Amino acid sequence: MKRVLKYIGILLVLILVSGAAWLFYQFEHPPELSPYTSLAMPEAAAPEAAGQQVRVTFLGVATLLIDDGETAIMTDGFFTRPGRMTVLTGEVAPDPALIAQTLKRAGVHQLAAVITGHSHYDHALDSPEVAKQTGALLVGSGSTANIGRGWGLPEQSIRTVHGGDELDFGRFHLKFIKSQHAPTGFTGGEIGKPLTPPARATDYKEGDSYSILVQHGQYSLLVQTSAGFVEGALKGVHADAVFLGVGTLGMQPEAFRQAYWKQVVQTVGARRVFPIHWDDFTRPLAQDLVALPFPFDDFTTSMNFIIKNGKQDKVEIRMAPAWRRIDPFAGL
Structure with a gap:
């Protein structure tokens, strides 16, 4: 009996070691981005006339700087990007110095608003500090408002x-x-x-989630910060371009993916789609972005899916490279 228990113990150890080795390999070998290089949107010049042309800069996860040369707004504003072990076993908090450095690199001096799609830490952790440093209004759900209050943001700087x-x-x-x-x-x-950091990542509950429609002149874009939907919610809404959250989409059943595409992309009549929220947000933004590794997501499946559906529906699929200012409506 002792020999049997010994063998079982050895087997369990081998399974644990093999599992850990497999996870380490997945973390160190994220999905390749090279197959999608040709989808990269080219750099756009600054708007020729203030207030007339929209430019968007992707800054990882669902952070978008949207600027027309006259007014600038930002979704989420997540720059601290705590490491994996901190997220899993410790507490997270905004890093004001890193946020200031990142805003400077992005050329951001002033924002009219910082808008959160929902209140998970990878969207809303830094938003109050971004608002503080740029003089912006923090805009989001009641949960986002409580993140702002916990960071000491005054009520006049919060809009629920x-x-x-x-x-x-x-x-x-x-x-x-x-x-x-x-x-x-x-x-x-x-x-x-009010949620005062440092706090566990899991303390940052979702709150309400929003699809954010941004209209400017004759064009409109939709920011979908998470790969979820409310059936029929976007009926009657038009968007020329969609910044489509694809985080965990590759792990969902095919039927869910098809419903998501129908409800968010087909319904609004989009002519161009940019996948967002695909990168590993436990890596510093100063490093090159890499796709979120398995088992947290299946990026390749997500990309194959949206490229296939894009071809079928004559919707152009483009990538927005980090830090590159693009014209989301060019050629539409």
């Missing part, structure tokens, strides 16, 4: 929105449409009181 609300910043007209997070173990929950 609900589904159907509309706001104007310069020539940008924003509409907030109730959405839903991708179905994961972290979906749901509210932040019911």
